[in-house]
Amino acid sequence: MSIERTLSILKPNAVAKNAIGAIYARFESAGFTLVAAKMLHLTREQAEGFYAEHQGKPFFDGLVGFMISGPVMVQVLESENAVHRHRDIMGATNPANALAGTLRADYADSFTENAVHGSDSTESAAREIAYFFSDNEICPRTR
Numbered sequence: 001m002s003i004e005r006t007l008s009i010l011k012p013n014a015v016a017k018n019a020i021g022a023i024y025a026r027f028e029s030a031g032f033t034l035v036a037a038k039m040l041h042l043t044r045e046q047a048e049g050f051y052a053e054h055q056g057k058p059f060f061d062g063l064v065g066f067m068i069s070g071p072v073m074v075q076v077l078e079s080e081n082a083v084h085r086h087r088d089i090m091g092a093t094n095p096a097n098a099l100a101g102t103l104r105a106d107y108a109d110s111f112t113e114n115a116v117h118g119s120d121s122t123e124s125a126a127r128e129i130a131y132f133f134s135d136n137e138i139c140p141r142t143r
């Protein structure tokens with residue numbers, strides 16, 4: 001299994017709950033290495049671009065409005081099989097279906113306000129990481 005990277009976002013409700021540290025602790029104790037991180041208050045254009053694949057769906061406007069309602073934390077997590085391992089600890093998209101102990105079970109407020117984002121494939125991870133970070137903002141561990 002090779003080392004992968006995935007793009008993670010702590011959505012505005014997770015940041016508003018002062019849960020950044022608690023969620024980062026979960027990432028680290030699950031074996032992820034944080035190799036990049038930044039706090040951003042997304043513009044409407046940034047949020048619409050990030051979720052472009054969902055444009056036209058009934059939840060799109062509500063999702064964009066939520067994503068620009070407050071600051072988010074955006075980070076790159078590295079581990080073996082990072083994309084799938086991160087999706088596992090996030091839990092199901094609809095928090096009503098999220099297993100106990102997952103981030104969405106613990107921090108989501110609704111289907112839209114489901115606390116966290118994670119890339120769903122290595123291809124989307126590459127695109128989403130490049131959406132938020134330039135190469136020189138990623139800091140791999142060298143020792």
Ligand code: UDP
Pocket residue numbers: 059063092093111112113114116117118120
């Ligand atoms: N979403 C929503 N209603 C839906 C489906 C999705 O509000 O019926 C929101 C939810 O915040 C979700 C995001 O849109 O996280 C992106 O949806 P996607 O299917 O890509 O889920 P994810 O990859 O975030 O689990």
